[in-house]
Amino acid sequence: MIDQRPEFQTEQFEKGLKIRREVLGDAYVDRSIATADDVSAPLQKLLTEWCWGEIWSRPGLELKLRSVLNLGMIMALNRPAELKLHLRGALNNGLTREEIVEIILQCAIYCGAPASLDAMRTAQAVFAELDAETNAL
Known part of the structure; x- marks a missing residue:
């Protein structure tokens, strides 16, 4: 699984993963991560860290x-x-x-x-x- 790879073991990824799960649900997030391969894993990492960990976690909205x-x-x-x-x-x-x-x-x-x-x-x-x-x- 991609979240077990060393490059995914970041505070930003974990922060994003938490919010992503809260909004989209565990089942969807688990499927997205489980089906990520060498081609799609970098996009999963980017979206989880920046979309969810950086933007969705901001306190302004x-x-x-x-x-x-x-x-x-x-x-x-x-x-x-x-x-x-x-x-x-x-x-x-x-x-x-x-x-x-x-x-x-x-x-x-x-x-x-x-x-x-x-x-x-x-x-x-x-x-x-x-x-x-x-x-x-």
């Missing part, structure tokens, strides 16, 4: 607000896989489904109809997955 920003930016960039991931993270960070719908509506005006339609479909799929997971328990 709460995690919930960072999620609001991410949803808007990811929707604008039309990255549905990342949007799906960060929708779950936004819910983990305290956003409600109603707030997420409002974010998508707000972004529809600035990002356009195709982006908002894709984002709403993605949100509906994530909500359905979460409901199915909850009902399975």
Whole structure:
């Protein structure tokens, strides 16, 4: 596993890993790390240290607000896989489904109809997955 490699044994990586797990969940982070190979491991290290350890850990914005920003930016960039991931993270960070719908509506005006339609479909799929997971328990 990449987090066992000496170059990953840094304070910044551990700090980022903690926040990444808090937002995205252990299962997702464990899969990302377990599937990292010699090609993708450097990107995993970079993102964990700098995205999560440096930026997401800063005290200036709460995690919930960072999620609001991410949803808007990811929707604008039309990255549905990342949007799906960060929708779950936004819910983990305290956003409600109603707030997420409002974010998508707000972004529809600035990002356009195709982006908002894709984002709403993605949100509906994530909500359905979460409901199915909850009902399975």
